[in-house]
Amino acid sequence: MAAARDIAEPKGRMAGAAGAIPRHHYAAFAVMVALLLVAPLFVYPIFLMKVLCFALFASAFNLLIGYVGLVSFGHAAFFGGAAYITGHTAKVWGFPPELAILAGTAAAALLGLGFGLLAIRRQGIYFAMITLALAQMIFFVSLQAPFTGGEDGIQAVPRGVMFGFLDLGDIETLYFVVLAIFLGGFLLIYRIIHSPFGHVLRAIRENEPRAVSLGYKVDHYKLLAFVLSAALAGLAGGTKTIVFQLASLTDVHWTMSGEVILMTLLGGLGTVFGPAVGALVLVSLQNYLAQIGSWVTVVQGTIFVICVLTFRRGIIGELGRLLKRSL
Amino acid sequence: MGHAETAADVILETEGLTKEFRGFVAVKGVNLKTRRGSIHALIGPNGAGKTTCFNLLTKFLVPTRGRILYKGRDITHARPADIARLGLVRSFQISAVFDHLSALENVRIALQRARGGSFDFWRSDGVLRDLNARAVDLLDAVGLADFAATPAVELPYGRKRALEIATTLALEPEVMLLDEPTAGMGHEDISRIVALIRAVSANRTILMVEHNLSVVADLSDTITVLARGEILAEGDYASVSRNPDVVQAYMGSGND
Ligand SMILES: Nc1ncnc2c1ncn2[C@@H]1O[C@H](COP(=O)(O)OP(=O)(O)OP(=O)(O)O)[C@@H](O)[C@H]1O
Ligand SMILES: [Mg+2]
Numbered sequence: 001m002a003a004a005r006d007i008a009e010p011k012g013r014m015a016g017a018a019g020a021i022p023r024h025h026y027a028a029f030a031v032m033v034a035l036l037l038v039a040p041l042f043v044y045p046i047f048l049m050k051v052l053c054f055a056l057f058a059s060a061f062n063l064l065i066g067y068v069g070l071v072s073f074g075h076a077a078f079f080g081g082a083a084y085i086t087g088h089t090a091k092v093w094g095f096p097p098e099l100a101i102l103a104g105t106a107a108a109a110l111l112g113l114g115f116g117l118l119a120i121r122r123q124g125i126y127f128a129m130i131t132l133a134l135a136q137m138i139f140f141v142s143l144q145a146p147f148t149g150g151e152d153g154i155q156a157v158p159r160g161v162m163f164g165f166l167d168l169g170d171i172e173t174l175y176f177v178v179l180a181i182f183l184g185g186f187l188l189i190y191r192i193i194h195s196p197f198g199h200v201l202r203a204i205r206e207n208e209p210r211a212v213s214l215g216y217k218v219d220h221y222k223l224l225a226f227v228l229s230a231a232l233a234g235l236a237g238g239t240k241t242i243v244f245q246l247a248s249l250t251d252v253h254w255t256m257s258g259e260v261i262l263m264t265l266l267g268g269l270g271t272v273f274g275p276a277v278g279a280l281v282l283v284s285l286q287n288y289l290a291q292i293g294s295w296v297t298v299v300q301g302t303i304f305v306i307c308v309l310t311f312r313r314g315i316i317g318e319l320g321r322l323l324k325r326s327l
Numbered sequence: 328m329g330h331a332e333t334a335a336d337v338i339l340e341t342e343g344l345t346k347e348f349r350g351f352v353a354v355k356g357v358n359l360k361t362r363r364g365s366i367h368a369l370i371g372p373n374g375a376g377k378t379t380c381f382n383l384l385t386k387f388l389v390p391t392r393g394r395i396l397y398k399g400r401d402i403t404h405a406r407p408a409d410i411a412r413l414g415l416v417r418s419f420q421i422s423a424v425f426d427h428l429s430a431l432e433n434v435r436i437a438l439q440r441a442r443g444g445s446f447d448f449w450r451s452d453g454v455l456r457d458l459n460a461r462a463v464d465l466l467d468a469v470g471l472a473d474f475a476a477t478p479a480v481e482l483p484y485g486r487k488r489a490l491e492i493a494t495t496l497a498l499e500p501e502v503m504l505l506d507e508p509t510a511g512m513g514h515e516d517i518s519r520i521v522a523l524i525r526a527v528s529a530n531r532t533i534l535m536v537e538h539n540l541s542v543v544a545d546l547s548d549t550i551t552v553l554a555r556g557e558i559l560a561e562g563d564y565a566s567v568s569r570n571p572d573v574v575q576a577y578m579g580s581g582n583d
Pocket of ligand 2: 379
């Protein structure tokens with residue numbers, strides 16, 4: 001029995017073992033933070049901030065697809081919806097950036113609640129189709145509504161001064177604020193995955209009827225996960241607006257939903273660090289291949305096919321398998 | 328035994344339970360009475376409607392007609408998650424474990440439910456460690472103590488069924504519904520599960536579907552024979568096995 005109690009606490013190997021955070025997660029996190037701290041010395045900071053926003057977006061998406069097994073085709077609505085709200089409140093209502101981002105995040109959470117209530121009872125492809133249809137409605141609202149600026153979007157959004165003393169007009173300050181937002185979101189997602197709630201989510205992903213038969217109201221759990229994912233996607237979208245001073249139709253377009261799926265798959269579905277790595281790879285590709293114009297989409301498509309055919313676990317998923325660690 | 332006392336003895340009861348699938352009647356006017364504290368077996372040839380009955384009782388299916396009473400309370404329109412909270416917990420015909428969770432985590436998911444809601448996404452899962460000791464005890468009770476850290480998917484079939492029972496037991500159910508607990512098992516596993524069911528039946532009611540007639544003969548106090556959705560016979564093993572209709576039904580389908 002004593003022996004059983006010992007092995008019941010596997011040393012970080014097994015994903016989901018309760019309690020102590022595995023040491024290799026600390027190590028990987030430390031490496032990531034160190035790289036992000038020195039990166040602006042070598043890489044254009046606006047590019048890095050774009051990566052960080054998409055890394056947060058993909059991590060939020062992964063919370064749903066990787067840990068609940070729900071495939072949403074409509075996450076652009078939360079990212080883009082928040083982008084518009086942040087843009088509008090900052091530019092027209094004169095909100096300081098922290099409140100503007102918060103407003104965008106809250107709007108995305110509310111939108112997520114609405115989507116969730118309508119879609120959460122559906123399974124598999126039906127769930128995906130409903131989220132896609134609802135996101136398309138948000139796209140058309142964005143195209144038509146007066147406050148979104150139609151094809152032009154909301155331009156020249158002021159970056160403003162955060163908390164009354166952080167001038168985001170200064171690119172270095174802006175970078176570290178965006179980095180802090182990303183790390184905050186990332187750690188929150190990590191905590192959600194490793195909370196009692198996260199354990200139930202994993203059980204639902206593994207065997208939903210069994211979770212029901214044990215008395216779990218699985219729809220409530222899925223709905224909360226959906227709202228959290230939407231809110232965090234909104235946090236990413238709102239932050240993006242402050243960085244680029246722009247909210248546009250691209251942010252709510254269905255291709256944005258597609259890109260976040262691609263980032264997550266590429267990096268490794270259901271891994272902690274995968275979506276961020278996937279975002280880095282995809283945003284880099286888009287940037288460095290920009291000169292070849294529309295061929296970028298062809299390259300993306302090819303990557304997607306290669307990814308699905310050869311390394312299904314994604315970059316970090318395969319790496320984790322080699323190292324025999326869940327990353 | 329007086330009449331009133333008999334009524335109080337029945338923990339689970341159906342009245343005219345019927346389920347139609349697009350015109351096909353899978354369960355037809357079933358009146359089932361399960362006595363508190365008994366082991367009650369539901370047997371019958373393939374396609375007799377046993378699993379459908381289970382799905383109706385646990386609300387995984389909505390009956391076309393009829394009522395279900397649990398401790399005298401009408402639960403016909405309750406939801407499946409509520410049924411579990413009332414103390415009526417099922418297993419599945421195809422083994423139902425959480426594949427990529429360890430055996431310990433499988434049991435702990437059930438213990439976590441018993442502890443209350445788990446919507447606390449901001450809290451560290453370190454709080455779940457308090458449940459580990461109880462989880463290990465439950466694993467120990469089904470002979471799985473050495474497999475605590477093994478992912479369920481890697482357990483041999485018989486062990487999976489044992490894990491399922493440990494998980495169900497974690498909820499301390501008053502009534503356990505087991506759908507073919509020994510299906511697909513070898514002799515050794517079967518005798519282990521039979522002993523286990525006998526042990527856990529001490530202070531609870533068990534309703535089980537079982538094909539293996541020696542297991543049924545061994546364990547059950549009452550047997551209900553279902554054929555083509557209807558109750559064909561009911562009683563103890565001796566009387567049911569002598570019933571000509573039952574013999575006919577089993578011969579007719581070439582089963583067992
Ligand atoms: N969802 C469904 N839709 C249509 N028909 C169904 C459905 N579920 C079960 N049936 C039919 O109802 C009948 C009873 O099925 P059920 O699974 O309850 O039988 P069973 O007694 O459990 O059989 P087995 O011993 O093979 O497990 C079968 O003829 C089956 O084909
Ligand atoms: Mg069956």
